[in-house]
Amino acid sequence: MKAGGGKHTRNAEEYVCDVQCIHPDLVEELEKNIIDGDTASELSQIFRVMSDPSRLRIISLLSKGELCVCDIADALNMTQSAISHQLRVLRNTQLVKFRKEGRVAWYSLDDDHVLKLFTTGLDHVGHTEP
């Protein structure tokens, strides 16, 4: 650690703290279980994308089926531009896919994981999907 700290280990019923010594066994044990920084960053991106209310509502809509941009904009009462920007974010992170039909772009969820994350999250906040 870099500031203000010591080091603790469980030792039967008592907790031993010491600043200078590091307990290699615990550290090693811990370090096996840490996801590395790259994985953490990669993972954080998915959650980051799902951490915006507008994007969640888009996902909520798309969980029911394919929709075009202006349907979404209308349903959420947001500008086409705002929706389009958000859809790009969702596209870039592979959470949604789309197909072009004339000048209409139809969007849909790309992955079941997204839906699972969404419903698990809803579960967590104590709501259930309609």
Added chain:
Amino acid sequence: MKAGGGKHTRNAEEYVCDVQCIHPDLVEELEKNIIDGDTASELSQIFRVMSDPSRLRIISLLSKGELCVCDIADALNMTQSAISHQLRVLRNTQLVKFRKEGRVAWYSLDDDHVLKLFTTGLDHVGHTEP
């Protein structure tokens, strides 16, 4: 919608677009399926908390058991202050809980949903937990 837009509906095999008219059936259908703004905000908070690499690594560590602040700081090679700030965020959103034992604070995950979100996320990025 507020800018640049029309309105589309699936109509058998053809898609009808019209700007001024709103198709009440589709809108109504959609609006039943939208999570409301409050729910979206509430849900976004959980994902927001899980959208930071440092917090994810903390969660990763705590998924293996109870740890004190300086254990975490040491394992992640971050300052005690930074960890403490992040733990407060995790505490305030009920993702972790803690107990005080003397001057040592032992933290652990508060909820199985957290772990489920974490592992589902890892699944999504194609990693599996060690």
Added chain:
DNA sequence: TGAATAGATGAACGCATACTCATATATTAT
């Protein structure tokens, strides 16, 4: 061909937030 429309996108503004630094609080040891 020219007008209208669906959507995409760059710039800019405002707000949120992760970390650092300094310091405060609470507990243990001497």
Added chain:
DNA sequence: ATAATATATGAGTATGCGTTCATCTATTCA
């Protein structure tokens, strides 16, 4: 009581991001 330790926290700074506004491309219609 005094010193040391474990953690918490406020202020400040830098970075990231969501939305708006203006504009651009591509497609359809007249």
